[in-house]
Amino acid sequence: MAINFTDHGGAVIQFVRVYLIFWGNAWASSPPPTPTTAQVTDAINRIVSGGYMTGLAQYRGIGQGYILGSTTVTSSSPVQGFTDAQVATLIQGLISAGTIPNLDPDNQTLYCVFTPKGINHQGGGDIGEHTYYTDSSSRRVHFAWVTNNGTLSQVSIIASHEICESATDPEGTSVLGDPGTCSGGGWCEIGDVCEGTDGTVNGASVQSLWSEKDKKCVVFDYPAYTFPMTGVQFTGTLAANQSARWYTFNWPAWWDTFWTVMPTTVNTAGSQLTWSVQVQRASGAYITYWITVTNQTNVPVNFQARYQTLGLWNPGT
Amino acid sequence: MTTGVQFRGTVAANSTARWYTFNWPVTEYVLWTVVPDSVNTSGAEISWSVAVQLASATAVTYWISITNVTASPVDIEARYVIVS
Numbered sequence: 276m277a278i279n280f281t282d283h284g285g286a287v288i289q290f291v292r293v294y295l296i297f298w299g300n301a302w303a304s305s306p307p308p309t310p311t312t313a314q315v316t317d318a319i320n321r322i323v324s325g326g327y328m329t330g331l332a333q334y335r336g337i338g339q340g341y342i343l344g345s346t347t348v349t350s351s352s353p354v355q356g357f358t359d360a361q362v363a364t365l366i367q368g369l370i371s372a373g374t375i376p377n378l379d380p381d382n383q384t385l386y387c388v389f390t391p392k393g394i395n396h397q398g399g400g401d402i403g404e405h406t407y408y409t410d411s412s413s414r415r416v417h418f419a420w421v422t423n424n425g426t427l428s429q430v431s432i433i434a435s436h437e438i439c440e441s442a443t444d445p446e447g448t449s450v451l452g453d454p455g456t457c458s459g460g461g462w463c464e465i466g467d468v469c470e471g472t473d474g475t476v477n478g479a480s481v482q483s484l485w486s487e488k489d490k491k492c493v494v495f496d497y498p499a500y501t502f503p504m505t506g507v508q509f510t511g512t513l514a515a516n517q518s519a520r521w522y523t524f525n526w527p528a529w530w531d532t533f534w535t536v537m538p539t540t541v542n543t544a545g546s547q548l549t550w551s552v553q554v555q556r557a558s559g560a561y562i563t564y565w566i567t568v569t570n571q572t573n574v575p576v577n578f579q580a581r582y583q584t585l586g587l588w589n590p591g592t
Numbered sequence: 593m594t595t596g597v598q599f600r601g602t603v604a605a606n607s608t609a610r611w612y613t614f615n616w617p618v619t620e621y622v623l624w625t626v627v628p629d630s631v632n633t634s635g636a637e638i639s640w641s642v643a644v645q646l647a648s649a650t651a652v653t654y655w656i657s658i659t660n661v662t663a664s665p666v667d668i669e670a671r672y673v674i675v676s
Contacts, residue, residue: 553636
């Protein structure tokens with residue numbers, strides 16, 4: 276049976292803000308566990324802010340993300356055979372107590388819960404999952420849980436799967452496999468058909484994901500860039516004392532791009548042009564720049580709009 | 593070339609907010625850009641301007657004013673590039 280994925284138009288997370296929750300005393304033990312909370316946090320940061328998620332741009336322009344924060348919960352621990360409902364209760368309790376932030380207005384937050392080594396989900400068959408619950412304000416709270424076999428690579432690979440599936444299909448209504456694509460039950464998503472083929476991106480272990488564009492499982496990463504990249508994006512002419520606005524779109528949000536405007540009409544008398552830039556994040560992955568150019572002279576002026584892309588986005592931790 | 597995000601924040605609808613960031617070495621060539629973190633499919637969201645203060649012989653403070661041109665709050669991130 277061929278693998279085909281279709282976007283059914285439901286919710287997606289365009290620009291994920293991941294909040295990490297380390298659940299259980301074991302995460303705070305001395306000596307610290309393997310992996311440590313710091314190691315997991317570093318891996319997730321590498322996953323969400325490196326090139327790995329850039330391949331999701333093919334799915335409605337989903338982009339990268341960043342770590343919103345983290346907390347370690349020592350007041351309770353997950354039981355062997357924990358349930359989704361228990362995870363949801365944990366998250367809602369932390370939100371209600373003000374321990375972790377509530378949903379952002381655009382609902383781009385993903386709460387990601389990490390369990391201690393050896394603690395399994397109910398039934399034991401699943402090692403990670405993402406889903407949602409509905410809070411008292413009728414908002415859908417997106418969350419994932421990730422189990423832990425004591426190796427950083429496995430935790431990182433499971434998390435990469437769950438975070439990207441949360442972005443493309445947080446509620447089971449968006450990017451889904453056509454009937455017959457998956458053999459198992461539940462939501463058939465872009466990580467499910469690629470389990471077992473992994474790689475390393477930005478120093479983190481990750482799972483490959485289905486690329487509908489390529490019709491195969493791919494470990495997404497940045498293409499090769501050589502910075503700085505410079506060029507003329509467009510040229511134009513302004514009548515005397517005219518101001519006009521242009522836009523240019525589909526600029527990767529992971530580029531740091533700057534704009535200048537240069538007259539190509541000689542004038543020995545004085546300044547000719549001014550410009551200003553407005554910015555729009557048209558999707559998680561892409562930016563539109565709106566460039567307003569003003570001719571200060573009383574004669575027509577030709578000009579170039581030049582870009583300088585100096586480097587890759589680096590959100591830090 | 594070093595890139596980074598110096599701060600994140602929210603600018604209220606149709607308003608301007610100003611942030612400052614200090615102790616940047618005067619010897620460094622620093623460029624600033626601001627990008628919305630809120631997706632908006634209908635048009636431009638923000639503009640920004642930068643003012644500069646030489647706070648001491650060695651340290652620079654940048655004052656970054658960000659204007660939200662939409663009717664909704666916009667989350668932003670201020671990005672820097674240290675060119676040299």
